Amino acid sequence: ACGTSGNKQGGNEDKQEDKNFTVAMVTDEGGVDDKSFNQSAWEGLTAFGEENNLKKGKEGYNYFESKSEADYATNLNTAVRNDFDVIYGVGYKLQKAIEKIADQRKDSQFAIVDEVIENKDNVASIMFKEHEGSFLVGVVAGLMTKSNKVGFVGGIEGDLINKFAAGFEAGVKEVNPNATVQIQFAGTFSDSAKGASIAATQYSSGVDIIYHAAGGAGLGVFTEAKNLKQKDPERDVWVIGVDQDQHAEGDVKVDGETKNVTLTSMVKRVDVAVKEVANLAKEGKFPGGELVEYGLEEDGVKISDSQEHLTDEVLKAVKEYETKIKNGEIDIPSTLKK
């Protein structure tokens, strides 16, 4: 493929010299500082770069931001043309683009986050067991709900978001079979007004804990919870955050005092995964053609470190289930039953 690839910078020869081991990632439309998986991935790359004394840029580690779907391919190709050793596509949306380019550029190594690409030796797939982490926060919710009603607000329905919903529901039911889980999708990842409205509906129907996996729409869920808290500081309204520790999102001023409505968060360690795959590749063990899954076991998902609202009892239960899951004692569904 190299003959036709037209790499101007002299391609192969350079590569053979002991050039830095370089890594790059292509974001989806969220951008590199989305407070979510793109950012987390970039943190992983940055950590890798710093450990290996790399500089940001062509000779070290870099990112390419996509502003629209059409940019994926362009960015991936730019990364290829810059001879990065591993190129990450962050987000399931980059699947098609990577598949195509991986075929064209057999000499480059790719990794995709949140999606599986099969039968390509130069593509590693990084997946997370979001359902496991969601199960854990489901356990928290199931134990902590006083009304026996909890809610889930998803963005746009899809495989990925369904994993969160399914795991969560299972976790709730596991510890509290009487509890009901209201699942609703906003149809958007950006409209926080809609998220707020859905949350308002769920809370006023008696739900006291909502787990969101709805990006920007999820911000509306926080807003609604905070509003309710402000109106009635005694009321139990909680939100469970997603992807990163969303503790700060839950801060609310009530009568001059700062309270917090973030019960806990389901943290997805894209950084851990990205860094690990980079290290493997550097050691020449690039998991091409393989699926690398990150669950509780692999430190890929976890419950957030801010745990101030959780009682010891709950924490104990979480620990227990954590072990059980790691030991494979529980089977957690990753799809919603229709």
Add this chain to the structure above:
Amino acid sequence: MEYVIEMLDIRKEFPGIVANDQVTLQVKKGEIHALLGENGAGKSTLMNVLFGLYQPEKGEIRVNGQPAHITSPTIANKLGIGMVHQHFMLVDTFTVTENIILGKEPKSGISIDIKKAEQEVQEISKRYGLAVNPSAKIADISVGMQQRVEILKTLYRGAEILIFDEPTAVLTPQEIKELSQIMKNLIKEGKSIILITHKLKEIMEICDRVTVIRKGRGIGTVDVADTTTNELANLMVGREVVFTTNKGKANPTENVLEIHGLEVKDSRGIDAVKELDLTVKSGEIVGIAGVDGNGQTELIEAITGLRRAESGSVKLNGKEITNMKPRKIIESGVGHIPQDRHKHGLVLDFPIGENMVLQSYYQHPYSKNGVLNFKEIYKKAKLLIDEFDVRTPSEYTHARALSGGNQQKAIIGREVDRDPDLLIAAQPTRGLDVGAIEFIHKRLIEQRDSGKAVLLISFELEEILNVSDRIAVIFEGKIVAIVDADKTSEQELGLLMAGSALSEVREDTHV
């Protein structure tokens, strides 16, 4: 002698055209000064310069002897100059009062004191005899009343010098009489008036002096007392003009248009045409006389398929065309010179050439297999432009750039050229100069003489009397009388139009 207005050696150019050159106009205090010129001669342009809408390239303006730089209408207003524009400057959705007080509103607190405003309007309107309904919406009132609103606007601002740009073109005879009276009242109050008109008779009747412009150039100023209509016309056009339209006797044969029991509602859903019967034969011109708003518009629109007929029948050459699609009716042989040429007659942003085929663009030879043949279109346009003396830089010029008279000539050329069996002409000469009027009347008569039927709608009795063979008087949506043109008079028609029955009228006049 002291002049209130002096415009000296004015020159105004537009891209590609010199609209005014070496024009001088001096208006004395207390006179009615006429400004005369063919369509497109540059009258409106000159007045817009005076009113501050355009800046002249050259020349000097003095107001009351003082040099004035009139860079905006505001300054003109301050100098006591008010203008009634050829195309009204009224906000359709506002009331009469709102239009008048705009920019100089009486207030109570922070809101408009509409009561006080209406009172003031009433007062001025009484003082000068300009009857208006202060709270009516402009869109709902007659053209005549709209014009009175325009005049009131200037008076409300205390204008001393009033410019009237073709005020009578859009008025009914009755309204014109009223307007003359109004102008006389204004003069009595010490105001001065500049009047643009194409109607030489009016000039002779009410004006003191006339300034003539020909093709943008000032020709000179004459005292009305020292001149005649013929002389004025010759001055204006630069050649001899024949006035009375020469026409032979009509030779009516078969019925071309037959209308029976036609009923039409207007846009508000009110009956506008009621049980109307009318026949127009080939080889004759039937004029419809009537005061504006008596169903003329709805009648035409029903014939041409633009408005639904509630009941009754319209036949063309014996074939039913009631409520057919406009295009079908056009194709069956109806031509239509609409009353409002800007709104209905032309696509102003199309080249004049393309306007010439607005109805026939899809037919041979202008179009073949759905593709237009611009060569043919513009060939035709050029022919029509020459034949109908449309003054335009070229056939590619946008219709918008043409003066009103030339726009009208273009429309008439287009309609006549399609050779329709029935030609409906609504106010065909409104706003046109004598030369153009003469020309158009000739064309209408030619149509008749070649065996076509012509239906002429006009508010000008003189036109109706001169051109028509038979005259149908319309009143409140009905034809109340049909008379022969050579057996009636302006007075008789006037009475009929006001609703008197023919029998009464004839008795009165004959006894």
Add this chain to the structure above:
Amino acid sequence: MSKRLSNLLIPIIAVLLGLITGAIIMLISGYNPIAGYAKLWQGALGEPYYVGETLRQMTPYIFAGLAVAFAFRTGLFNIGVEGQMLVGWVASVWVGLAFELPKVIHLPLAIIVAAIAGALWGFIPGLLKARLKVHEVIVTIMMNYIALHVTNYIVRYVLSDQKDSTDLIHESASLSSVFFESITEYSTLHYGIFLALLGAIVMWFILEKTKVGFELRSVGLNQHASQYAGMNVSKNIIASMVISGAFAGLAGAMEGLGTFGSASIQSGFTGVGFDGIAVALLGGNTAIGVVLAAFLFGVLKVGALLMPDANVPKELVEIVIAFIIFFVASSYMIRLLIARFKKGAK
């Protein structure tokens, strides 16, 4: 100066002014404008690969621009290109997936179906405008949202087995081009660019040369006179929206059959439809203008991706684009500038 020359000069000056403004902003905020623009150039036209990407990006912009321009020329404001494009996209992919046919049938079929889908989406606002005088701006905005949710639903539940994206369409319906890939070093450039240029010619031809176009323009400029001249105003309004929608649908086909070869769930609007408004108006609503404006947009959008290489944040590119649009729109100002310049020269 001749009219033709100034017509050519004005957009060029506008673009230059936009770039200069962008440079000033970069300077003020501490970035190197020369490096920034060098990257922009490289990322848009500097290498065959990027030329390919720029042309590919330009393809849907041409169609979206044509769609907006066509409606504008006929007196309508089609804000619904985005939605019409989405339905066209999904429709083309549906045909691409559902059948297996020889390419000569399959590809045209997929393209036509996309156009029909877009046309249908334009038909509704057209019909409502023509029959009930409902303002097309609101209806098309609403239709955008409806399209977004409906196409997402179709992708998930009809065209795929509850997946976030459909499979790749059959090769027989694809616009992708091995030839282009080889000369542009694997860019995603596809044969759609020819269709888009053809589309521009078609629009020009319809509007300027045919009787249908004559009617449409006439109705767009003066409904009343057109009606008096025997044209059917309602029919023309509907026709205009339908044709406009068809162009938009084709923009979707470019994505579905060309760039992506599939359809996926959209978390929001693609933006192409809205950019199409700017493209159309920058291009003065003429076919050739749209092509040029689409090229400009393609250059800026694709070139922008490399600008972060010079440490210029991508947001800055948006700012530069905004200023270029401002300046192109404010051609009157530039005319004044030219006039003053000429006076100064004399």
Add this chain to the structure above:
Amino acid sequence: MDVMTLLALIISSSIMAAAPLILTALGGVFSERSGIVNIGLEGLMVIGAFSSIVFNLSTAHIFGAATTWISILFAMVIAGIFSLLHGLASITFRADQVVSGVAINFLALGLSLFLVKKIYGKGQTDTILENIGKIDIPLLSDIPIIGKLFFSNVSYMAYVAILLSFVVWFILFKTPFGLRLRSVGEHPMAADTMGINVTRLRYIGVFLSGVLGGAGGAVFAQSLTLNFSHITITGQGFMALAAMIFGKWHPLGAMGAALFFGFAQSLSIVAPQIPLLANISPVFLLIMPYVLTILALAGFIGRADAPKALGEPYIKGKR
């Protein structure tokens, strides 16, 4: 959920969702009534949202509970100034107003995100702590039934927006300024001949659209997202534009339309709780607000007449 709770829920979330749209649509009314098309409302909301959040974050420690209100004022000023760019292009430079509006949208988003990065070093701001919360309006919320339905779980800002539409109505239809502004949008030449400064009034119209659009964005951000990022304003400006046209360029109409949008939206969200609607496929619920709007337009709103001179630059003496 009982019917009362449901109704209260629908009504309060309709009002809350409508408030930013009302404000922005009122801004649109000012601009378009003066004859300047404003599809830049989206961008003006972006600027409003951005500047209010930044202001809020940086001054909350000074102003305390009053922060939100002051932030709104600040956003109004900033967005007002920003809108003058649209004025400059479309009034003074006779730019195509739609293009200029599009440019405003591009610029607003680009500029505010650029600044967020400069200021905070990341793609979004922190979350504000002083926000526009939901309250029960004192006294009014105690009225039986009505109190619970209309005056509970709402924000003051929502009622300010509703009251403001009456104020705007008064200004437009009862004051000299309003008369002049409307005349400029209907027939600028007529206004000009009456000594009215067309250019100045159009600038004011555009400026007010900035001020109110900024307020709309500020209210949205401070009551719903509580931070600012590229997804804070996504299409609300276009919905406000739709509300303005839906409301026939009339302030009260625009308010009604915005409330209708809010209602349709919250109905679709609450629907799963309503037995009759519970089993509808989610996709129908998602499109319901938009379908309802189209039906309402087709059913009984019908034609809307824009100000006659809308979109046409005023060139002295052009016929």
